[in-house]
Amino acid sequence: MKITVRNLEPTKVRLTVTVDAEEFEPYLQEARKEIGKQVSIPGFRKGHVPARVLDRRVGFGAVAAEALNNGVPDLYNKAIEERDLRPMDQPKLDVKETPESADDDTKVKFTAEVEVRPKIELPSFDGVKVEVAQPAVTDEDVEQRLQNLRQRFGTLVGVDRPAAKGDFANIDLEATVNGESVDAQQGVSYELGSGTMLDGLDEALDGLSAGEETTFTSKLEGGDHQGEEAEVKVKVNSVKAEELPELNDDFAQDASEFDTLEELKADIRKACERDAEGRQATDARDAFIAFLQDNVEEIPLPKGILERSVEDHLKGLTPDPEKADDDTKEQAREGAEKELRDQITLDTLAETMKVEVSQADVMNFLASIAQQYGMDPNQFISSIIQSGQIASAVQEVARSKGLLAGMRAVEFVDPEGNTLDLSKFLGEDDNEADDEDASVAAASVAAQVADAAAQADAE
Template identity: 30%
Template structure:
């Protein structure tokens, strides 16, 4: 295999990959053996026709595409490694020549990471962050625990208000016709949570258990379901139950029931210690983010669109995973908020571009400073992962693919790079 760089314009690179005829012929033979069973040739049992006979019937290049599909994943990584190219998107492939003399000649065009000059990244001035924990914050943390241990109890004599939970049956109609997905039974709805269409929950305020009400709303103009977008709807709602939170008393008994401590004073002391630990970590993270932003701002980079779109893909994937922990998914979020996937992607575009730029700058600094990851550092990271997932580190390591290991090394390298920036910063 021979690789040759043809041209580079901005972040677009064209390269020529030449595969020797013997190697290409071997791939064609593999393609023939893989696909010969698909051909019915008169005089031969299915799958038994010789390659030359199939080629005479369907053309000499009948197996070329399949052969190239077999070869490309092998020769392309070798070519980009040889030419020190760092692709960021799928390559476009054009077959230039197939001949006995020159073998397979392919021209590949692909978008790569941009080249740029690093700005100043040492001696950057950042403000020292001190996140002191107040008594009010301890009380808020204690109240959060109190709320987590609250019970929902029926309050049939009370009317719904914000913060109460309504247990409802509902069915929605547009132009007098029930629509798909507009019906539910014994649905638990927290008034004021803005879970439903704007205006829906407000019209339940003041209702009591057993009451029925017609709720009139209008779907947002940009609602994901085109048949409902911008249309007025009527929901027939029955309030089956009204529930309110019953909070436990904040005393020593609460401490015993909700924690490992015997007294409320001990519980509050532990909450303060944890808040102080979190505040310290938050302050460090804030300063690290600040220095990355300043260093990134010192460098001009033309960010390829493909990298921004890939970052948005990752952000939406993470969002979907977070939603799944809450029993939802991305499609349901769009439905509840009346937004389209295009709007959601555009909302995240600015953050995605900022993250991509920071990543590119940090990678460039790591390269300039020859920052590497030692085997010891890798093993320490695997030990942390093993502890997090309650597994043995050997089993964690065995489960990782090569790409996973490279990703972990990349994360460690970026972390070390930010450490270098902080160590060389002026913290005022």
């Protein structure tokens, strides 16, 4: 097999593959075997028809077409492996030449255009120290979490006064564009000051009492008229204030297993400290990836994959990508570029660290995702395999293991230069970082794979 590679772009190549007759012959034989099982020729049993008889009966062209259909992808994979290429997308295959008969000595020739992972040189880890901020737990952190718990036990009580920030108003809304009603909602409960609905709604409701109404102008956030200015009429049906329980030992006993408020606060502080440790591990991961990328001259991004990724990011930012403004489009592009850079970096790191992924690694990874999403592990794994996402799972496991191995190879220090102990999250080897800690390193891997599987099932 003769292979030539032409660089079309920094991350795109065209392979021209020429296959000798003897190398293509096994594919022809396999094609005849499969076709022979499907046709009936007098005097011969199915699957036992001589090659020349079968070629005459069904036509050599049909045999060659079947052989090419199965052989070209296989030969393509051999070619990229021989030339040490790392495809990031499906190839565009084009058969240029093929023999027209069994006696024709024309060699099979095809081209393959594909976007590939660029080759980057990662820095040495010898003596490297990566600085990570030391997270602090403040009294305000504890108080905020205590207040959140307190709100879970709060009740809403009707009040006979104008609405103010923090109150809950039951409201009716109607939006009109050019005098035509385009949307209406009744009986919506809204917390003043939350900013979770239309711009200007908080200001419009502030000071209104039950039975009063007003109008304001706002840009619509969704629907057929997304992005258009609308006149919105809002009516207040009722106003309720949140009544919170008193912070004392009785509250601690109602809200937890502790007898006193001080014991509850101490437990909340421990929870905050655990969360701070998790944030530090995440910060260490981000700092390590930044160290790698800062010490790489350039990471060119494959154009085709980037554009598709931008579209996917845009769909996640707005219900109607075609109406997205420039800021949203830029946000989508920045997110897509960072995601691709990180993937290329982590894939290269996994190769550098000589990561090996076992079947058990992949099954455990998928089972942990299923558990996070409350799904049956066997059913989830089956859907992953059927939807063709298993390769993505293998790749993500390799990235996660490579990242953990790379982070164990450097020293993490705080701003004062003190060594940080992240062994709880990184472990000492591949087997010592538990599923939860590995998920810190893998970041959003679980969501990406699960969402891909869900989308495949929907399609």
